[in-house]
Amino acid sequence: MSGKPAARASDPTACPVPGHGTNPITAGSPDVQFDHLPAARQGDPTACGSALAGNVIATVSINGKPATTLGTLGSHGNAVVGGSGTVLIGNSHAPAPFTSPAPLAMAASAAQALAPSLPQRPGDTLARNWQEEPGDPAPLGVEEEDEEEELEEEIQQGITLRVGFFFDGTGDNAANVVRGEQCRASQLGYDAADERALLEYCPPHQLDPMTSYGRQRTNIARLFDLYEDDSLRTLKRTDQQALLRIYIEGAGTETDNQDQQFPDMALGTGDTGVLEKVARSGSLFLERLKFLLSKNPNLLIESIEIDVFGFSRGAAAARHFVNDLRKGSSSLLAKALPPAQPPLMEGFSWRFGQDVKVNLIGLFDTVAAIGDLSDGWDVNDDRNGDLKLHLTPDSAKRVIHLVAGDEYRHNYSLNSTQPNFSEIVLPGAHGDIGGNYPLEAEEKLFLTRPFHDEVDNRLPNEESLAWKQASSALASWSQRGLIDSARPNGKLYIDWRQVRSTNSPIRRKVIYTQVKLDRRVRGEYGGIPLRIMHALAQEAGGPFKLLDEYDPETAIPRQLQAVAEKLLxxxxxxxxxxxxxxEQDLLYAHYLHQSAHWNVHPGESGALTVHFVNRPARSGQRAVHPNNPDSVSLL
Known part of the structure; x- marks a missing residue:
C-alpha cells in the first residue's frame, strides 16, 4: 500500500514563523475520524494561527474539502510532521524497489488498510440522523441529558496523566526531515507549480542533504507517532487516564533553523546541546497540557506516569530527564507546573515514586559523548559534565536498552545500563538500531588509515610497502562479508595515488594506499529494532497503537521476515x-551499515585541519562505560 500518513486534529506542524515552533492541528472533520481523531482537511486551522493550504490530496475529498497528509503545508509555511499510523492517503510515496514488503507473521493482526468507508462513532451517526423540524418534540431523554451534562460540568474529573517523552538523536529532527523532503519536491513527484511554491519556504540550509534536512525520520519519531494522545480529545466521564506525547528534536538541531555543528553536534554541548534539550521538557509539557485542558477544563490530576524514550544522545537525555524527576518539586516539570497549582490535586507535590512514577524507559543505543574543557574535549571517555546517566534499580518499572552489536567507532562509546538493567544486543551499527538510514544508500568508505611509502620512481607501485600493507588489509576485509559474491552489490579494492617526493622530486615518489568500499546498502533493517521496542513496550503496558505492517517507511521485506521474527x-x-x-551473510552484505571508516571530515568553518570523526576504536572494540553513579574512568 502506498501513500502518506493521513493528517488528523492534534497532529503536529512545524512553523517557520519566529517563536511559533511546533503546533498541533486544532480542528478537523466533524464526522470522519482516523484512529479516533478528526480527519484534517484543507482549511483546517493550526495552533499557530495558520490554515492547512498546500500539498493536499485533491483526489480524496472529506466533507467536500481535499484531504491532508504528512507533508501538507500551512499558510505560514508550516509543515505537517505527524500523521496516522494506520491510514495512508495518496500515491506520492512508495517503498524503494527490492522485494514487495509483506506483513510479518508475528504481527499479522496489526496490518491495517484504508477501509472503503470512513470510520464513525455510533453516537455521531445518531446525532446526524436526527434533525429538528418545526413543532417536533426533542428526542426522548435529550432535555434530561442536557441538564445532567450541565451539572457534570461542575464536577472535577480525577485522572492519572500519562505522558510519553521522545528524545531524538544527534542531528535528527523529524520536522526538518519533512521540510527537506518538501524542498526536494521534484524528487517526490510534485509538479512544477508545487515545487515553485515550496521553494519559497526553502532557504539554502534546508536544501543541504548533509544536514538534519537530508536525513530520515528515526525510530524515535516513529514511536512518537504510535503513542496515543488525548490532547485534543474530550474525555468521557468514565475515563480515568489521559495520554499526552511530547517530541524533542536531537542535539545540534532546531526546527527550520540551521544545524549547529560546533560545539552542539560535535561535543553535545552549546545552545542546542543535550542539557538544553532536556531543559525544554517543562515548557513543552505545559504546552501540551494546555491543549488537553482546553477540551477538559474540569480535569484534576491525581498522579502522573511517565514513559521516556531516546536514541543516541537522546537516550542520554532521557536518562538525565529521569534523574531530574528525582528532584521532586525542584524538577523541570515541577517548575513548569508547581505543586498546589491547578489542575494538580491538593497534596500533589511531585514526589518521585509517589506523585510521579516512571513506567517505561526505552533506549536505542545510549551514546552520551559529551566533551568539555574538563576532559580535554574527549567524547570517548565517561566524563559527561553535568549530565546524569546513572539509572538506579527504582528508576522505572521497566528499562529496555537495545544495543548496537557492530558499533566500534572511537567517538561512539556505549553508556551501558548494566549492572542494574539488562541489555539486548542486536546486529548492526548505531544508526541501524536508531533507524535513521535511508531506504537505499551508497557507501564510499575508506576502511583503513592511509598507508604511505617513499620509493624510487622506477619501482612498481605494487612492490612498495604501502601497497603490500593495503593488500594485507584488503585480504582481511574481504573475509567480513561486506560484498555478496552471489549477488554483487559493490566492490572492495585498493585506492591509491602517488605524488612527487619533496626530498627528491625527480628520482623519488610517495605512494599512498587505502582499502576502499564502494557498495549499495539498504535501510529496511531499522524497522526491526522499531518492532522490538514497540512489542516490548506494549508488553510492559505502553499505550501504543498497532504498527502498520504495510507502511512503506517501516515495512519489512520478505528477505528479512525470518530474521525479524528470530530477533523479536x-x-x-x-x-x-x-x-x-x-541470514548473517544477507544482513552484513545488504542491510547493515559500515559505520567505522577513515573518511575525512573537514574542520569547522573550512579550517585546514581534518578530522577522522568516524574512525574505529584503536582496539577494534567499542568502549563500554558501566552504569555507575557519577563514574569517572581514565581510558
Whole structure:
C-alpha cells in the first residue's frame, strides 16, 4: 500500500514563523475520524494561527474539502510532521524497489488498510440522523441529558496523566526531515507549480542533504507517532487516564533553523546541546497540557506516569530527564507546573515514586559523548559534565536498552545500563538500531588509515610497502562479508595515488594506499529494532497503537521476515540469538551499515585541519562505560 500518513486534529506542524515552533492541528472533520481523531482537511486551522493550504490530496475529498497528509503545508509555511499510523492517503510515496514488503507473521493482526468507508462513532451517526423540524418534540431523554451534562460540568474529573517523552538523536529532527523532503519536491513527484511554491519556504540550509534536512525520520519519531494522545480529545466521564506525547528534536538541531555543528553536534554541548534539550521538557509539557485542558477544563490530576524514550544522545537525555524527576518539586516539570497549582490535586507535590512514577524507559543505543574543557574535549571517555546517566534499580518499572552489536567507532562509546538493567544486543551499527538510514544508500568508505611509502620512481607501485600493507588489509576485509559474491552489490579494492617526493622530486615518489568500499546498502533493517521496542513496550503496558505492517517507511521485506521474527523472539527472552550463516551473510552484505571508516571530515568553518570523526576504536572494540553513579574512568 502506498501513500502518506493521513493528517488528523492534534497532529503536529512545524512553523517557520519566529517563536511559533511546533503546533498541533486544532480542528478537523466533524464526522470522519482516523484512529479516533478528526480527519484534517484543507482549511483546517493550526495552533499557530495558520490554515492547512498546500500539498493536499485533491483526489480524496472529506466533507467536500481535499484531504491532508504528512507533508501538507500551512499558510505560514508550516509543515505537517505527524500523521496516522494506520491510514495512508495518496500515491506520492512508495517503498524503494527490492522485494514487495509483506506483513510479518508475528504481527499479522496489526496490518491495517484504508477501509472503503470512513470510520464513525455510533453516537455521531445518531446525532446526524436526527434533525429538528418545526413543532417536533426533542428526542426522548435529550432535555434530561442536557441538564445532567450541565451539572457534570461542575464536577472535577480525577485522572492519572500519562505522558510519553521522545528524545531524538544527534542531528535528527523529524520536522526538518519533512521540510527537506518538501524542498526536494521534484524528487517526490510534485509538479512544477508545487515545487515553485515550496521553494519559497526553502532557504539554502534546508536544501543541504548533509544536514538534519537530508536525513530520515528515526525510530524515535516513529514511536512518537504510535503513542496515543488525548490532547485534543474530550474525555468521557468514565475515563480515568489521559495520554499526552511530547517530541524533542536531537542535539545540534532546531526546527527550520540551521544545524549547529560546533560545539552542539560535535561535543553535545552549546545552545542546542543535550542539557538544553532536556531543559525544554517543562515548557513543552505545559504546552501540551494546555491543549488537553482546553477540551477538559474540569480535569484534576491525581498522579502522573511517565514513559521516556531516546536514541543516541537522546537516550542520554532521557536518562538525565529521569534523574531530574528525582528532584521532586525542584524538577523541570515541577517548575513548569508547581505543586498546589491547578489542575494538580491538593497534596500533589511531585514526589518521585509517589506523585510521579516512571513506567517505561526505552533506549536505542545510549551514546552520551559529551566533551568539555574538563576532559580535554574527549567524547570517548565517561566524563559527561553535568549530565546524569546513572539509572538506579527504582528508576522505572521497566528499562529496555537495545544495543548496537557492530558499533566500534572511537567517538561512539556505549553508556551501558548494566549492572542494574539488562541489555539486548542486536546486529548492526548505531544508526541501524536508531533507524535513521535511508531506504537505499551508497557507501564510499575508506576502511583503513592511509598507508604511505617513499620509493624510487622506477619501482612498481605494487612492490612498495604501502601497497603490500593495503593488500594485507584488503585480504582481511574481504573475509567480513561486506560484498555478496552471489549477488554483487559493490566492490572492495585498493585506492591509491602517488605524488612527487619533496626530498627528491625527480628520482623519488610517495605512494599512498587505502582499502576502499564502494557498495549499495539498504535501510529496511531499522524497522526491526522499531518492532522490538514497540512489542516490548506494549508488553510492559505502553499505550501504543498497532504498527502498520504495510507502511512503506517501516515495512519489512520478505528477505528479512525470518530474521525479524528470530530477533523479536530473542529480545523477548524466548530463544537464543540463532541466526543462520545465510541470514548473517544477507544482513552484513545488504542491510547493515559500515559505520567505522577513515573518511575525512573537514574542520569547522573550512579550517585546514581534518578530522577522522568516524574512525574505529584503536582496539577494534567499542568502549563500554558501566552504569555507575557519577563514574569517572581514565581510558
Amino acid at each position: 523472539a530473542y529480545a523477548q527472552g524466548k530463544t537464543a540469538l540463532n541466526l543462520s550463516f545465510e
